[in-house]
Amino acid sequence: MAPVNADINVNGNGAFILAKKGLPEIVENEKFTQGYSYEILLDTANFLLSKIKVRPRIGVICGSGMGSYWKDGSLAENIEDAECIPYEDIPNFPVSTVEGHHGKLVFGKIEGVPVVAMQGRFHYYEGYPLWKCCLPVRVMKLLGVDTLIATNAAGGLNPNYNIGDLMIVKDHINMMGFAGNNPLHGPNDDRFGPRFPPMNKAYNYEFRKIAKEVAKELEIENIVREGVYTCLGGPNFETVAELNMLKMVGVDAVGMSTVHEVITARHCDMNVFALSLITNECIASYDQSGEANHEEVLDVGKVRQDILRKFVSRLVERFTQLGGSHEK
Numbered sequence: 643m644a645p646v647n648a649d650i651n652v653n654g655n656g657a658f659i660l661a662k663k664g665l666p667e668i669v670e671n672e673k674f675t676q677g678y679s680y681e682i683l684l685d686t687a688n689f690l691l692s693k694i695k696v697r698p699r700i701g702v703i704c705g706s707g708m709g710s711y712w713k714d715g716s717l718a719e720n721i722e723d724a725e726c727i728p729y730e731d732i733p734n735f736p737v738s739t740v741e742g743h744h745g746k747l748v749f750g751k752i753e754g755v756p757v758v759a760m761q762g763r764f765h766y767y768e769g770y771p772l773w774k775c776c777l778p779v780r781v782m783k784l785l786g787v788d789t790l791i792a793t794n795a796a797g798g799l800n801p802n803y804n805i806g807d808l809m810i811v812k813d814h815i816n817m818m819g820f821a822g823n824n825p826l827h828g829p830n831d832d833r834f835g836p837r838f839p840p841m842n843k844a845y846n847y848e849f850r851k852i853a854k855e856v857a858k859e860l861e862i863e864n865i866v867r868e869g870v871y872t873c874l875g876g877p878n879f880e881t882v883a884e885l886n887m888l889k890m891v892g893v894d895a896v897g898m899s900t901v902h903e904v905i906t907a908r909h910c911d912m913n914v915f916a917l918s919l920i921t922n923e924c925i926a927s928y929d930q931s932g933e934a935n936h937e938e939v940l941d942v943g944k945v946r947q948d949i950l951r952k953f954v955s956r957l958v959e960r961f962t963q964l965g966g967s968h969e970k
């Protein structure tokens with residue numbers, strides 16, 4: 643039997659083997675696996691501080707299609723005195739490559755509270771290692787942020803959920819972590835946090851309680867849920883078998899972000915609240931028609947933009963009133 647192409651040889655037993663000459667050399671890049679040092683991120687934080695008027699206390703990460711819920715680019719409606727800094731202009735920052743992620747940091751005030759919002763997050767599937775996806779969280783911490791509100795678009799796996807529901811994240815399952823991929827992988831710098839951070843109280847109990855009260859005040863409690871989120875590496879959506887496995891282990895909503903950001907935030911002792919917008923139904927049966935797609939994800943973000951803006955704004959106000967004494 644002849645080899646099918648020049649890169650494949652046949653050994654003496656007739657089995658195919660790969661020709662060694664064609665294989666790429668893999669070089670381990672230390673910086674890639676270990677992340678930027680405290681000092682490098684301090685430079686980034688100092689650069690930002692030299693540009694902005696407010697010192698943010700709360701950081702908001704806008705999920706897919708949600709960055710414009712405060713108007714494209716400026717967050718003008720709700721972030722007062724907004725100052726936008728494109729990621730390209732920030733030293734050591736990655737850039738956004740996904741549609742629905744504008745790629746700007748917006749500084750200003752919501753309900754009088756100094757905030758920074760990320761209009762666009764970074765995902766593993768874009769090619770960034772997890773530590774780099776989470777770099778902005780550490781920069782926020784160095785800027786003085788003590789509370790993180792992470793929003794995301796997610797597929798609803800819980801059969802009781804509807805498209806357009808908002809899920810308060812009660813907990814997560816770190817599927818990528820099971821495979822050894824963690825934003826805290828590599829040497830630990832105690833100035834950020836401990837080597838072995840606990841995660842059993844990752845999503846602040848008081849914040850979740852407040853969010854449920856606020857949902858009642860805004861009369862949206864019928865669309866607000868509470869559940870377990872998981873992040874997969876993406877960029878493909880899930881197979882039916884994968885979804886059924888996730889359902890079995892107690893997952894309510896599936897996405898491709900947030901978990902690593904939350905781990906990074908808890909490592910550096912930030913209070914965390916996370917909210918999933920259910921943008922599509924996870925198709926967990928071979929008999930069901932339809933397919934997940936990013937356009938639908940972005941469309942549902944638009945439909946819910948007013949509610950999201952009101953909900954997150956009220957949460958910013960109420961979380962700040964809570965002060966720093968509550969249990970994290």
Ligand SMILES: O=P(O)(O)O[C@H]1O[C@H](CO)[C@@H](O)[C@H]1O
Nearest residue numbers: 705706794795898899936939
């Ligand atoms: O998690 P966010 O960034 O909100 O976006 C979610 O939606 C996108 C897929 O449509 C993926 O990026 C997934 O992570």
Ligand SMILES: Nc1nc2[nH]cnc2c(=O)[nH]1
Nearest residue numbers: 795796797896897898934
């Ligand atoms: N993995 C995943 N991410 C999403 N983001 C929005 N919808 C989905 C989904 O169904 N699956």
